[in-house]
Amino acid sequence: xxxxxxxxxxxxxxxxxxxxxxxxxxxxxxxxxxxxxxxxxxxxxxxxxxxxxxxxxxxxxxxxxxxxxxxxxxxxxxxxxxxxxxxxxxxxxxxxxxxxxxxxxxxxxxxxxxxxxxxxxxxxxxxxxxxxxxxxxxxxxxxxxxxxxxxxxxxxxxxxxxxxxxxxxxxxxxxxxxxxxxxxxxxxxxxxxxxxxxxxxxxxxxxxxxxxxxxxxxxxxxxxxxxxxxxxxxxxxxxxxxxxxxxxxxxxxxxxxxxxxxxxxxxxxxxxxxxxxxxxxxxxxxxxxxxxxxxxxxxxxxxxxxxxxxxxxxxxxxxxxxxxxxxxxxxxxxxxxxxxxxxxxxxxxxxxxxxxxxxxxxxxxxxxxxxxxxxxxxxxxxxxxxxxxxxxxxxxxxxxxxxxxxxxxxxxxxxxxxxxxxxxxxxxxxxxxxxxxxxxxxxxxxxxxxxxxxxxxxxxxxxxxxxxxxxxxxxxxxxxxxxxxxxxxxxx
Amino acid sequence: xxxxxxxxxxxxxxxxxxxxxxxxxxxxxxxxxxxxxxxxxxxxxxxxxxxxxxxxxxxxxxxxxxxxxxxxxxxxxxxxxxxxxxxxxxxxxxxxxxxxxxxxxxxxxxxxxxxxxxxxxxxxxxxxxxxxxxxxxxxxxxxxxxxxxxxxxxxxxxxxxxxxxxxxxxxxxxxxxxxxxxxxxxxxxxxxxxxxxxxxxxxxxxxxxxxxxxxxxxxxxxxxxxxxxxxxxxxxxxxxxxxxxxxxxxxxxxxxxxxxxxxxxxxxxxxxxxxxxxxxxxxxxxxxxxxxxxxxxxxxxxxxxxxxxxxxxxxxxxxxxxxxxxxxxxxxxxxxxxxxxxxxxxxxxxxxxxxxxxxxxxxxxxxxxxxxxxxxxxxxxxxxxxxxxxxxxxxxxxxxxxxxxxxxxxxxxxxxxxxxxxxxxxxxxxxxxxxxxxxxxxxxxxxxx
Numbered sequence: 016x017x018x019x020x021x022x023x024x025x026x027x028x029x030x031x032x033x034x035x036x037x038x039x040x041x042x043x044x045x046x047x048x049x050x051x052x053x054x055x056x057x058x059x060x061x062x063x064x065x066x067x068x069x070x071x072x073x074x075x076x077x078x079x080x081x082x083x084x085x086x087x088x089x090x091x092x093x094x095x096x097x098x099x100x101x102x103x104x105x106x107x108x109x110x111x112x113x114x115x116x117x118x119x120x121x122x123x124x125x126x127x128x129x130x131x132x133x134x135x136x137x138x139x140x141x142x143x144x145x146x147x148x149x150x151x152x153x154x155x156x157x158x159x160x161x162x163x164x165x166x167x168x169x170x171x172x173x174x175x176x177x178x179x180x181x182x183x184x185x186x187x188x189x190x191x192x193x194x195x196x197x198x199x200x201x202x203x204x205x206x207x208x209x210x211x212x213x214x215x216x217x218x219x220x221x222x223x224x225x226x227x228x229x230x231x232x233x234x235x236x237x238x239x240x241x242x243x244x245x246x247x248x249x250x251x252x253x254x255x256x257x258x259x260x261x262x263x264x265x266x267x268x269x270x271x272x273x274x275x276x277x278x279x280x281x282x283x284x285x286x287x288x289x290x291x292x293x294x295x296x297x298x299x300x301x302x303x304x305x306x307x308x309x310x311x312x313x314x315x316x317x318x319x320x321x322x323x324x325x326x327x328x329x330x331x332x333x334x335x336x337x338x339x340x341x342x343x344x345x346x347x348x349x350x351x352x353x354x355x356x357x358x359x360x361x362x363x364x365x366x367x368x369x370x371x372x373x374x375x376x377x378x379x380x381x382x383x384x385x386x387x388x389x390x391x392x393x394x395x396x397x398x399x400x401x402x403x404x405x406x407x408x409x410x411x412x413x414x415x416x417x418x419x420x421x422x423x424x425x426x427x428x429x430x431x432x433x434x435x436x437x438x439x440x441x442x443x444x445x446x447x448x449x450x451x452x453x454x455x456x457x458x459x460x461x462x463x464x465x466x467x468x469x470x471x472x473x474x475x476x477x478x479x480x481x482x483x484x485x486x487x488x489x490x491x492x493x494x495x496x497x498x499x500x501x502x503x504x505x506x507x
Numbered sequence: 508x509x510x511x512x513x514x515x516x517x518x519x520x521x522x523x524x525x526x527x528x529x530x531x532x533x534x535x536x537x538x539x540x541x542x543x544x545x546x547x548x549x550x551x552x553x554x555x556x557x558x559x560x561x562x563x564x565x566x567x568x569x570x571x572x573x574x575x576x577x578x579x580x581x582x583x584x585x586x587x588x589x590x591x592x593x594x595x596x597x598x599x600x601x602x603x604x605x606x607x608x609x610x611x612x613x614x615x616x617x618x619x620x621x622x623x624x625x626x627x628x629x630x631x632x633x634x635x636x637x638x639x640x641x642x643x644x645x646x647x648x649x650x651x652x653x654x655x656x657x658x659x660x661x662x663x664x665x666x667x668x669x670x671x672x673x674x675x676x677x678x679x680x681x682x683x684x685x686x687x688x689x690x691x692x693x694x695x696x697x698x699x700x701x702x703x704x705x706x707x708x709x710x711x712x713x714x715x716x717x718x719x720x721x722x723x724x725x726x727x728x729x730x731x732x733x734x735x736x737x738x739x740x741x742x743x744x745x746x747x748x749x750x751x752x753x754x755x756x757x758x759x760x761x762x763x764x765x766x767x768x769x770x771x772x773x774x775x776x777x778x779x780x781x782x783x784x785x786x787x788x789x790x791x792x793x794x795x796x797x798x799x800x801x802x803x804x805x806x807x808x809x810x811x812x813x814x815x816x817x818x819x820x821x822x823x824x825x826x827x828x829x830x831x832x833x834x835x836x837x838x839x840x841x842x843x844x845x846x847x848x849x850x851x852x853x854x855x856x857x858x859x860x861x862x863x864x865x866x867x868x869x870x871x872x873x874x875x876x877x878x879x880x881x882x883x884x885x886x887x888x889x890x891x892x893x894x895x896x897x898x899x900x901x902x903x904x905x906x907x908x909x910x911x912x913x914x915x916x917x918x919x920x921x922x923x924x925x926x927x928x929x930x931x932x933x934x935x936x937x938x939x940x941x942x943x944x945x946x947x948x949x950x951x952x953x954x955x956x
Contacts, residue, residue, distance in 0.1 A: 415917035502800075502830060
């Protein structure tokens with residue numbers, strides 16, 4: 016591909032893409048399990064409060080300034096396509112324009128005459144990889160204490176902290192992940208707290224600010240953590256929780272406070288709307304997030320290894336009326352796969368990283384495959400700046416482990432573990448995660464079958480813009496941090 | 508006679524039986540010999556009396572041999588994992604299961620071989636990754652009581668960067684060679700294989716700075732030499748004072764005499780340069796491990812004829828001492844003439860990563876045959892295990908049959924032989940898998956099955 020087309024075309028493409036972005040930004044993204052009734056309060060009347068004192072007035076105080084890279088009408092012809100939505104197309108055609116997927120079709124599909132052609136023969140095309148569990152930016156490299164901003168270990172309930180305020184956009188790990196085909200990430204707070212804080216969904220583009228990476232229209236999620244980490248952190252400080260039962264009491268107390276807080280605000284808004292005298296509750300960032308979960312606006316991403324603990328968390332979700340979107344790590348997902356399928360809860364797991372602590376002792380290679388077989392939604396995640404670069408191969412290992420026992424999992428199915436399924440879990444599946452007309456053109460061209468150890472991402476498109484090209488140094492962005500350092504940020 | 512040899516003899520006495528004498532022919536296989544013969548597209552490997560008896564395209568199956576049809580799969584030598592904590596650590600987050608740290612009373616004298624646990628569930632897991640031998644090695648520093656999150660809790664909350672190294676010895680201790688054979692009372696086939704030391708950031712955390720660490724190292728080596736020449740005087744109390752304990756001095760004598768390799772974990776190009784210089788000055792036999800910036804000084808490493816153990820996935824500026832990490836490090840070092848060994852992760856639970864890391868190296872420019880050697884015959888060369896690591900007549904019959912390309916994500920071993928004995932193809936993880944995969948819905952909990 017020649018760079019020549021970029022300049023004249025980008026203005027048009029950027030305008031198209033921006034228009035699209037603006038529309039998406041206005042999309043009303045809510046959880047699958049929105050709380051009953053609870054219509055949004057009248058914003059006009061609530062404005063009577065001084066700015067910043069009513070969370071319902073401005074749910075997005077750190078708005079995205081993301082602008083897609085310049086792109087143009089492009090067709091990848093002749094590659095094997097895994098759509099992410101269940102199809103495999105041998106030697107097919109993918110056309111993207113205006114930041115969107117225009118056409119996905121079999122060999123012989125008409126290609127617009129003025130499209131930039133990319134020969135995909137012998138190569139593979141998939142949706143951009145989505146890592147639903149990343150700490151890039153909040154635990155960046157180099158790993159030094161002054162940049163270790165992922166765990167606010169000062170209280171077991173820090174639902175009021177937001178990962179986006181800890182992200183260092185210059186983390187060189189973002190560039191490595193992009194070269195591994197990762198186009199979207201969920202950046203999570205750590206797992207040291209019962210309620211760790213809000214996650215941030217980002218598009219994996221270089222940016223000076225975090226706002227410049229924020230995925231427009233993506234919903235918020237709240238990180239929760241089961242098990243050993245919170246009780247060890249706080250037990251070690253001589254305070255609650257110090258046991259598994261202390262953890263559970265901590266979650267329930269958190270939800271009781273949240274329900275009470277939500278009721279006060281709902282009462283206030285109801286009275287205010289009727290013109291009655293009403294005292295506004297004092298806004299509380301921690302409870303804002305928890306109440307947002309109870310309203311169905313904020314998703315639950317739950318770090319939880321053990322089968323029994325997952326079952327307990329599900330009961331808590333029933334007790335307080337919210338939905339857990341995904342159990343992260345879920346080393347024992349295979350033990351409760353039917354329950355997860357019934358509850359509509361995904362697991363995000365590794366191929367076989369296990370055994371590093373008691374709660375991960377029973378992790379097995381076939382975890383993803385067995386859970387998938389039971390009908391639950393499976394995601395392969397990284398939680399690691401190295402593994403995030405190899406999620407395609409991690410998925411290959413997990414698929415192989417299933418096929419070793421005759422589960423016959425196809426590449427077309429397994430690719431969803433790192434594309435459409437994580438998109439669903441983090442709430443962006445209407446916008447990205449599969450190669451379907453109208454979706455964002457987040458596309459990877461692989462040198463080989465993406466599940467192969469030898470596969471490399473040759474080209475990575477994000478919203479139709481060429482974000483990485485293995486063969487062209489002009490599309491190999493480098494973090495400010497790496498200038499003037501050994502290797503100058505060249506990592507391949 | 509060494510303790511290890513005694514135990515090895517005891518082990519062979521116990522295990523000598525019909526299986527040992529069995530003659531096996533693995534037919535219909537693509538053979539990666541990792542030796543001079545390279546790759547044999549289709550052939551047979553014959554195992555007899557624990558040794559490789561024949562390898563080739565036109566080998567006749569001996570009469571009476573048990574035939575294993577590889578069905579076009581690949582046969583390789585057993586993989587040799589380097590610098591792992593296999594057999595020393597069971598659960599990372601459970602301190603009582605970890606025997607890889609020297610503690611604070613001794614350093615160089617620490618011998619991991621006494622702590623190797625043949626019943627570790629990680630041993631069958633290693634076999635499932637095609638690993639038949641491993642160099643199990645101590646970890647540097649003083650050790651800690653929990654996992655990464657605990658370090659995090661300790662250091663981040665307190666806002667300190669203690670590194671958990673206060674009071675630790677500069678030397679991590681001595682590595683041992685183990686097999687992953689099932690049923691052995693002792694897996695150690697060679698103790699005291701290498702002395703391990705962490706330099707760079709880790710050495711600086713112990714000594715105060717890089718400069719202090721090198722000076723301390725040199726003075727310790729000098730003390731060991733002096734002690735070796737003045738043992739009798741030491742026993743009479745007529746020797747000078749040494750800054751480390753007698754057992755540590757004893758342990759270092761083979762190192763200063765060049766009989767035991769010093770395995771140096773080091774990362775930054777300038778640190779590699781300093782270590783090569785020190786090794787030359789002190790006439791040490793060394794092995795480098797880590798070496799993320801090795802590619803920057805590849806010619807110097809090659810000229811010194813020093814082998815390197817690397818993790819080929821390392822491409823992040825993980826620390827300030829590895830800012831130049833890159834994916835083609837293995838390819839560049841190999842092209843410069845350096846003998847490389849490719850490791851998985853030091854952590855037991857990522858041991859399976861060794862073969863995938865070899866594949867990753869191929870994807871980033873390392874020739875395929877070199878990648879195979881980097882997890883087999885090169886490792887044997889590096890650690891002086893000349894009778895293993897290749898499918899050549901007369902070598903120890905450590906053999907793995909794979910369902911396909913051993914470096915690929917979707918293949919697995921179908922048969923593993925160690926010293927000519929076929930190994931059980933199971934592990935705790937596979938038992939769990941089978942319990943849940945074959946769920947018989949008969950009203951009884953799975954614990955009954």
